[in-house]
Amino acid sequence: MHAGRSYSLPGILLWTRRETAVFAVLAVLPYVMDLLAWAPPKVPWAPLAAVGTAVAFVTGLKGNAAYGRLWEARQIWGGIVNTSRTWTILVQDFIVSTSTTQDLVDAARTALIRRHLAWITALRYQLREPRAWETSHLPANAEYRARTFTLPEAAMPVDAALAAFADPADLARVSTKKNRAIHLIALQSKQLRELVEAGCITEYRHAELMRTLSLLYDHQGKCERLKNFPYPRQFATINLVFVWVFISLLPFAMHPEFVKIGASPGLAVALSVVVSWVFHTMDKIGSASENPFEGGPNDVPISAMCRGIEIDLLEMTDATEVPPALQPINGILM
DSSP: OBOSSOOOHHHHHHHTHHHHHHHHHHHHHHHHHHHTTOOOOOOOHHHHHHHHHHHHHHHHHHHHHHHHHHHHHHHHHHHHHHHHHHHHHHHHHHOOOOTTTHHHHHHHHHHHHHHHHHHHHHHHHHHTSOOTTOSTTSHHHHHHHHHHOOOHHHHSOHHHHHHTTSOHHHHHHHTTOSOHHHHHHHHHHHHHHHHHHTTSSOHHHHHHHHHHHHHHHHHHHHHHHHHHSOSOHHHHHHHHHHHHHHHHHHHHHHHHHHHHHTOOHHHHHHHHHHHHHHHHHHHHHHHHHSOTTSSOTTSOOHHHHHHHHHHHHHHHTTOSOOOOOOOOBTTBOO
16 A cells, blocks of 8 residues: 555656556657558547547446445455454453463453454465456566565565464474465354353354454455455456556557647657556556456555554553564655
């Protein structure tokens, strides 16, 4: 997530420089054909305007859908933050001790809260796993990440991150699983059942704690739906085709008009490049924003939110060592 006021124009131009070079080549092509005494094709404005309208409509649809996916992801993680706080309060207040179970209860409370921190850690690592339709591997995005920010999940293996919260037995149990997060919640349920059998939780309180675990499963499922079901490829493909058809025809529609009014070739080329750049950049921004967990600068900052949850839960349990909040790197908060 960009945590500053806005992206810089030089940064945007650098991000789009490859496409801009292609636009410039297309824009000068009619004038090169004139110099070679080849008659460039003349594209009438009416059909090109129809294509431009279609491009604007589908690009707008894509932008709205991308924002909708981003906002839904932020709402889901807001729910994870709130449910994490609720879980900690319930664990602290619903698990009671007797004179013979005080040590068991103290250890259980700590384990249930730390295992929850392991769950959010496993979940964020799973959400950062790449998918074929995501864009973070594309040259412009990979270059921007390399020179601007560091992805926390790329700096530390998942098992090392989990080891900070999960005990060795839990870590050994889930490390061979593909979906570590769901198995960590299953371990939470198993420990709650043991506490019921030990007389540390009443049936009503057990039901309430299980309802909270069910909410966590629900949050995880919603995240997985956004992660594993992309913006429909048919819309993304046709929009890209429309954009490039429009950009390819635009210079041949502008060229005769500017020749007719006696405008300089430089002005015609510049305006053609600008119009092409606007249409293509809007489409590119939509593509870079439609996957809210891939690790790009427009993502939901789940790494920082996980750290925020960790800080809240540790302070709620009066821990003596609390890590600092993650700070933006060059304006990007991950």
